[in-house]
Amino acid sequence: MALLDEDRLFPLEGRARDLARALYNEVRDLPILSPHGHTDPRWFAEDQPFPDPAQLFVTPDHYVFRMLCSQGIALADLGVPRVDGGPVEADGRKIWRLFAENYHLLRGTPSRLWLDHGFQHVFGIDRRLTAETADWYYDHIADCLARPEFRPRALFDRFGIEAIATTEPATDDLRWHRMIRESGWQGRVLTAYRPDGVIDPEMAGFAENVALMGEQTGFDTTTWAGYLDAHRARRAFFIEHGATSSDHGHASARTEDLPQEDAAALFEKALRGQFTTDEADAFRGHMLTEMARMSLEDGLVMQIHPGSRRNHSDQVLATFGRDKGFDIPGRTDYVAALRPLLNAVGMDPRLTVILFTLDETAYARELAPLAGVWPCLRLGPAWWFHDSAEGMRRFREMTTETAGFYNTVGFNDDTRAFCSIPARHDVARRVDCSYLATLVATGRLAEDEAPEVARDLTYGLAKRAYKL
């Protein structure tokens, strides 16, 4: 029995199904470009085996453990580490059994599709994960992981990854990227410049991070001018390590273009830790415009990922820390928020700003109209909770008519779960081909134009937008 349907996610009606399958056959084997994600560069630097099946599939995957948590299973019982180092379940087999017993909770979710894809394609499994097959699964996967062809670099090659970007804080020493480069291995692993920790005055450690950035660059980051120069230097350092993009994860999409003296005054307050909530927000907003200006100088593509309300549970944050499934999307406005940045630099076609959203109501109302006219803007793919068959379909249906295809940038997997990378790209390719097939079958796209669009959505647009 195959875990996966060969024709999954294709349209049901015969002609559209045939068209989708034909388009998919054109793109299924194209290389994977993964220009935005959160895999660990250390995997590729050290190339050590993944520790055990639970550590590979359950413990690091917030999509999986949040669903189990929602039905009353404790995070500690899934091996999620405590910030105080206190005891959590360490027996991979026990974690795996708990996961298997509750695998039905994932019915109908993209995680189920990604997991089954990994089981079938990476580990050659042909039976369903259940309480009964849990131990067989565990043993089989553990056996595989001990073999050289399941080490990170081998999987990287097997997955057909042409380039993958990780994301590091502005003050990261990028040691793993250096180690990868010095190792002589040919896999292309890029970093991306994520300066939230030195831009957001409300983030713990802001002043220390800014001071560290001063040490790293030799600029006096107690001054506004020195702080900006330090950014320039760190961006250059990241570019040396392959970066082609920066990434910004603010709570809102607010931008500002303040007079330099006002920005300098806010920076001083930020360093002293004496600011109002609105001042912190204004500072973050202004820094997006500064980052855009630097992008015009150094060519980094700018990604804006706004709208997550982080750490909704105080108890989970205190016990397990950040990124534990308790980040919830909120409404996000783009029109007024982006106006200062756009009016400052947005007509310059040398700049690329890629917008993401967790608020699908913005697709047709704000994001497609914005990207459909401002030369610098492009739309990132359906993100996070919307990175699913229905989410991707809604993205195309609500953005294409106003923004077209060429103001989008292909797919991002954005994942921490390594085995989900080919699975996620496969879903995106199937959904995009199905969308194109439906357009052709309903007379909205010429049949001879569709294959080029399919290849652009799969490969060309990401390559060009992210300068890969």
Place this chain on the structure above:
Amino acid sequence: MALLDEDRLFPLEGRARDLARALYNEVRDLPILSPHGHTDPRWFAEDQPFPDPAQLFVTPDHYVFRMLCSQGIALADLGVPRVDGGPVEADGRKIWRLFAENYHLLRGTPSRLWLDHGFQHVFGIDRRLTAETADWYYDHIADCLARPEFRPRALFDRFGIEAIATTEPATDDLRWHRMIRESGWQGRVLTAYRPDGVIDPEMAGFAENVALMGEQTGFDTTTWAGYLDAHRARRAFFIEHGATSSDHGHASARTEDLPQEDAAALFEKALRGQFTTDEADAFRGHMLTEMARMSLEDGLVMQIHPGSRRNHSDQVLATFGRDKGFDIPGRTDYVAALRPLLNAVGMDPRLTVILFTLDETAYARELAPLAGVWPCLRLGPAWWFHDSAEGMRRFREMTTETAGFYNTVGFNDDTRAFCSIPARHDVARRVDCSYLATLVATGRLAEDEAPEVARDLTYGLAKRAYKL
């Protein structure tokens, strides 16, 4: 001629249609669980015949009379009673004719489907309602209503209702529920605890209601502690009369978890009628958290139904009172609003809080991400204006991928129109089976897993979530 298509609401493509029909055949005859609604318990207590066709189908159904009103037909001409007892149309046949002449206005609406279902399945009618057939219809239905097999209890049994919940204010004497129990009839009619009238300081009669609750329970409801004890006592009284849930219909989803002395101070202001709009709102929000704490003690499942902007027309409110079709949904935020309650008690898996919405933009953005991680949260079904084929489809498409099936609670009919109960459950079963069939046909759900999910969506989830 049948009024209804046997295969209505199923997918169009052949294989998906066959799968949907097969799933539907598994669940079509399962008993009806109706855990939330507004039928009148007096019907089942007294078991008197329904008065006439207009009183059964038109006058009490705000879905129907609001549509007629929208095209300029006066509510008084439809027999909707005036609050001052002034004259309105009393001739059932005249009302029925007016309804029949305008039946085309309901084309494409769920009301049309519910009405035709009642006509065909309850009254065995096989011709369409039009101006020409109006009198025939009236006579036929009136004849039926005079017969014993069309009395409320007989219909209850014929509809296959296993349990139905009504909704009563906290100060209700539950006489009809007592009468039902004492009658020896085996039909299971539960109440639900709806304390809005003793929680919302802005509702007319708040102080009197609180005083009455004191008399009913023997607690001193002029004090905060006594007021809380009175709630506990009334909840216990409702539980004695079958209640398994409470229900809360605030304008927003705001919750608060105030220090007890602050809550007590707000309560005192509320009793004196001296409070700001925000203080009233904060008090309502705090009381949701108190209700959640009591649920941990007594086991009542908590339902939150926010987001209706009530009584949009001053004139209709003054003339005809509340619940006359002029309640309009508004935007509703859940993420910040629910945080205080959730941080107080939300990680406790013994608690169940069922969230509803009139703002579909919250499904994928807020509600599914919340229910997909917080152990206490479940999603109620598509509600009110969204309780329709398209609305239910959107609910599944926008919640399943993040919340799965097992953080939802099956169907609620939420109706005042008795004959619409089997019709509404039938629509829900068809739409859910169609959704599942589409998942199977597109490789997103295994064919052998679908029947279990179909039975859970129809019966199992409601039974477990509402503790029926």
Place this chain on the structure above:
Amino acid sequence: MALLDEDRLFPLEGRARDLARALYNEVRDLPILSPHGHTDPRWFAEDQPFPDPAQLFVTPDHYVFRMLCSQGIALADLGVPRVDGGPVEADGRKIWRLFAENYHLLRGTPSRLWLDHGFQHVFGIDRRLTAETADWYYDHIADCLARPEFRPRALFDRFGIEAIATTEPATDDLRWHRMIRESGWQGRVLTAYRPDGVIDPEMAGFAENVALMGEQTGFDTTTWAGYLDAHRARRAFFIEHGATSSDHGHASARTEDLPQEDAAALFEKALRGQFTTDEADAFRGHMLTEMARMSLEDGLVMQIHPGSRRNHSDQVLATFGRDKGFDIPGRTDYVAALRPLLNAVGMDPRLTVILFTLDETAYARELAPLAGVWPCLRLGPAWWFHDSAEGMRRFREMTTETAGFYNTVGFNDDTRAFCSIPARHDVARRVDCSYLATLVATGRLAEDEAPEVARDLTYGLAKRAYKL
């Protein structure tokens, strides 16, 4: 090769496709009613040839030039005129080549469908527009334009237009409409009363416009009473020139029903140019209620088009002026906003207020519930960025179940691009017929009722709602 698929936009499944085609065949040749749009009445008054292909298809069409702009093509290179009269590209052939080279950018957009429709049906073209065919296209269209059968009046007749409304400011002299009438030509070209320039204190020239209205009418528009009388007189003047509707394009849907003395005080501030942002907004809101009262007197149908955030780029506004593709939709609330107007006059069925939105989240949540109960309200069709196959489908799916068909008003093309009129109406007819066919195929609409609904959506509803 045909540019267009004969069965475009129909459902894919066989039976639904057949039903859609049959319904479409019933309505495809019905006359075009275009009750709201922005064609230039001078075309029909003077009946001069359109100057060249670029002036017909590119330069005036903000859908087209905004997409080219979004990929870095300068508006000046597309011949968009500068406000200072400075040099822009004047060579139609060069503009056309640039357009043709970038025609792939429009793949998947409604503009592509409208353009191909115009090329095929108006100009008899059977080959695709590409860089290679650009010159052939240019020559062919230019040749046509020189012929009498391609003049505006000939095309008007050929398009089957029964009536078309243009939109003029309140102070317009309507000279072209007078010229049309006096010419003896039988084409029915109406105006519509657009008083934004004399209602919005924040619009440039407000006081001058109000003064001009005084001169035009003989009323003293320095007083509140005279200002209202001047409106009445201008409305009468517009009615003499065929107007059956007024049109209001405010940033929000806010209405107010202020005491007359407060309104008079705001008017005085507005005239003096001394007002806060909120006072300007309140004045606009109050004037909508005054306009509704005048509609009760003179019968003009009122259209409200809120929610556009105009002129997002300062640079484009300064260089090229308004309406240059940089108008971006924003969130729009209707429930609280419309309450004052509705409570003032909304229960009167003689009044018709047609609501539009750029915020699709309001369809199911606010607009359908409002139009489904208030006698005066009707829903305008999917508008602007949503005037597309997917947008129209979403409109029907999200409004029909609550508002039905008879609270909608048929299609508006709302265009400045003359050749797109038959194309847009054809898209609307196909999408509506496909929606109806899907309802029939899924048992939600009786097959014998569908043709009447199709004709109403195409013709009858517009005729009645707009009193044409």
